[in-house]
Amino acid sequence: MEAEILARARGRKRDEATQAAILGAAYDLIAAEGYRALTMEGVAAKSGAGKTTIYRWWPSKAALATDAYVSHLNEEAPDPDTGSAIQDLRIAMRNLARSLSGTSGQVLACILGGGRDDPQTLYMFKEKIAGPRRAFGRERLRAGIASGELRPDINVDVVLDALFLPIYVRLMMGLGPCDDEWVDELTKTVLSGIANPPSATSAALPDVFVSAPSTAG
Amino acid sequence: MEAEILARARGRKRDEATQAAILGAAYDLIAAEGYRALTMEGVAAKSGAGKTTIYRWWPSKAALATDAYVSHLNEEAPDPDTGSAIQDLRIAMRNLARSLSGTSGQVLACILGGGRDDPQTLYMFKEKIAGPRRAFGRERLRAGIASGELRPDINVDVVLDALFLPIYVRLMMGLGPCDDEWVDELTKTVLSGIANPPSATSAALPDVFVSAPSTAG
Amino acid sequence: MEAEILARARGRKRDEATQAAILGAAYDLIAAEGYRALTMEGVAAKSGAGKTTIYRWWPSKAALATDAYVSHLNEEAPDPDTGSAIQDLRIAMRNLARSLSGTSGQVLACILGGGRDDPQTLYMFKEKIAGPRRAFGRERLRAGIASGELRPDINVDVVLDALFLPIYVRLMMGLGPCDDEWVDELTKTVLSGIANPPSATSAALPDVFVSAPSTAG
Amino acid sequence: MEAEILARARGRKRDEATQAAILGAAYDLIAAEGYRALTMEGVAAKSGAGKTTIYRWWPSKAALATDAYVSHLNEEAPDPDTGSAIQDLRIAMRNLARSLSGTSGQVLACILGGGRDDPQTLYMFKEKIAGPRRAFGRERLRAGIASGELRPDINVDVVLDALFLPIYVRLMMGLGPCDDEWVDELTKTVLSGIANPPSATSAALPDVFVSAPSTAG
DNA sequence: TCTTAAACGAGACGGTACGTCATGTCTTAAA
C-alpha cells in the first residue's frame, strides 16, 4: 500500500493553472460561438496548452465540455433543507431552472444539443449533471414519504421525470422561459394532480388504466 | 412570366430516382450509426450521386436529414376519442412515445439534437411535430374540464408540459425507454399528484408557495 | 479502349500550376535548410496547396523530394554521342558530376543523406536518378564492346559501379570536389587499369584471385 | 583541490549500468529497424532510463548513435601483408566490405546517412573509419609501384577512390551486396582497366582526354 | 434535326480539425 502511494507520488505534478486555463478556454469558446466552435485545436491555442496535455486529462470533447460547464457553475447553490420535501424540491427546481437560464445554461444547451448523438456526452450529462440532482431529489422524495408529507405509493423515479425533465427540454428546444412562475406552476401541477375530484387514495385510479388500447403510430 | 416558365423548363429534368437514392442513403446512415455518421461524402458514395448534386438540392446536412426523415414518416396514428379526456391523453402519449421509439424516432432525435442551433429545425419541430399534439392535448384538456373529469383550475399549458416534455427528453437524452409502462406511470403521477393527503381543492395549496425563497444558483 | 479513355477523362483535371507550386516549394525548402526542413505541412503552407492535394500525388516525403529534384534539373544535358564509348562515358560522368556540384546537387545530397534509412527514398533514387544514367552507361559500354573499343570480357555492371558510385559518395560525404579534373582521372584509371605491365588479356589475371583469403573483420 | 574532490563526490554517482543499458537499447533499435526507429523516447522506454538522463549525457541522437556504434565495435581485422600490393588491397577491400555488411555496418550506414549534415559525424567517419583504410591503401599502392607490381604513373588517391568508395555507397544506398565476388570483380576491373587493346603505357591514352567537351548539365 | 441549357458523375482543390507521436525542457520525490 505504501509502495503504491510512493509510486504515485513520482514525477512532475499536474499543473493546476494549465487545467484552469484549458477549462476556461473551452467554456469561453462554447459560450461565444456554441459547441461546434469548441475544437481541441482551438482550446489548445486559446489556453496556451498543448493538445497532448488536453488529451491527457480529457479523453473527448464531451468530457472537456462537461467539465468546463461544471467547473463554471458559480458555486453551486446549496441543497435546500427546509424540513418540507415539497419546498425543498421546489427550491431545487428553481435553482436548476435559474442555473440553466444564465450563460452557463446556454453552454449546457450547446453541449447537450451539439453532442446529442455522442454517447460520451450523454454519459457525462447523466453522470455529472443530471445524476446529482436526481440523487438529491430521490432522497428528499423518500424523506417526504417517510414524514407523511407525500403519498407512499408514488413512483419516485417517474415523479423526478415529471418534475425535472420538462425543465431541460424547455431550455434545450427553446420552448419558453424557465422562470420561477413556470416552475411553480409545474411543481403545483405535479403536486396536486389534475383529476377532479382529487382521489382520496391512488387505489381509486388504477382501473382507469386497464383497458385503454393505444392506436398504432 | 411565361418567359420564366419557359426558361425554367429548359434542360435536363431533375432525376427523381437520384433524389430518392440520396434521401434513402441519408436516412440509412442516420438510422445505422447516428447523425455523426451522416456525411455528405458518405451519402454521395452510398447513393452513387455526386456531391454537387446533393448540394444543389439541399443547402446543409440539417436540410438533408430533415427531408430524409419526413420522406420516411409513416402516416400518423389517428387522434384517439374515447370520450374520456384522461384516456385520450394517455393514448396520445403512448402513440407519441411509440412513434419516437422506432427508427424514425431515433432519426428525429438526431436531427433535433444536431440542429439545435438551427432555427429552421426548431421551427419544423414546433410546427410539425409538437404543435399538432399540443393542440390536440389542449383541446382534450378543456373538454375534460368542461365535463367535470378534470379540475377547473389547472394550467393547461403546464399540464401539457408535464405530460409531453418528459417523453421528448427521455428519448433524446437516452435516459430510458419510453414504453407503455413508463408512460402510464407518468400519466398516473400527473393525474393523481403526489401530495398526501390529496388536497380537496387546489385552493389549499398556494400558501405553500408564498414564502419559499430560492437560493442562488 | 475508347471506353477506358473516356473513363479516364472524367472529373476535374489535375492542376498543373498547383503541382509546379508544390514541387517548387519543396525544392526551395530543401535548398534553404536541408531535407529535415522539408515538411509536408511546410510545403502546403508555402505552395498554398492543401495537404490532401500533396498526398494525392506523392505518397511520401521521399517521392515528393525526388520529384522536386528531378523536375528542377535545368534541362538535363543530352546523352552524348560522339561515336566513342569512352568519350561518351567520360562526358556523362562529367555531366553527372557537374549537375551534382550545383545547388541541385546539394538538394540531392540532402535527400539521399536525410532519407538514407527510408526505403522509399532509396527506391526513388534508384528508379529515377541513378537508373537512367546506368541504363545509358550500360548501353554505351555494350556498344563499345561491340565496336571493339572496349574489352569483351568486362563486367558491365561492375564497371558502372567503379565509374559512377565514387561520384555519388564523394558528393554525399563531402570527401572532395567532383571537378572535371578528378572525373577525368577516375575515368582514365578505370579505363587503363593499374597493373604493370598491363595484361594483354584478362586471362592472365584470374590466378591472382584464387587463393587469397580475407582475414576476419 | 581536496574540497573539489569532495564536492564532486557528493550526491548519487553516475550509474554505469544505466549508461550501458542506454547504449545497448540504442544499438538494438538501430539494428532492428534502422535509424528512424531510434527515438529518445524509445531508448528511454527500452532501457528503463529517464529521458533526462539520456539528454544529460548525450546532446543529440547522433551522439548517442555514434557512441552506441563505437561501443559495439568488434576489434578490427589486422592489416594484411602478403607481399603483393594487389592481394593486400583486395583483402583490405574484402575486410571492409565484410565489416560493413554485418549489423554494425548497417548501424554505421544509418548513422552516416542520418548525420550527413553533422560535421562531427563526418569527421568521425573520415578520421576513424575511412582514414586508416586509406592510409593503409596509399602505403600499399606506393609499395606496389616501387616493386614494379603497379604502374608508376597512377594517381594513388584516385585509385583509392575507385577501389573503396563504391563499397561505401553500395552499402549505404543498398544498391546491392558487398560480397567477396563483387569485391573481386571490382578489384579486377580497376586492376586491368577496360580499354581494348590494353594500352602498353598510360602515355598512349591522354590524347583521348584533350578535346572532349562536356555538355551543360 | 440541331442547338442549348440544365442535371449529373466524377473527382481535384484549399481548408480545418482530428488524434497520435516524438521532441527537448522542466519538476518532483526517491535513492
Add this chain to the structure above:
DNA sequence: TTTAAGACATGACGTACCGTCTCGTTTAAGA
C-alpha cells in the same frame, strides 16, 4: 546530485470531411 517518472509546449504526422470548383456526359425542351 543523480536518477526515474512523467507533465508540459511545440510541431509534424497522415486521415477524414468540408464545401467549391471544374470537367465531360446525358437528357430533353425549343429553335
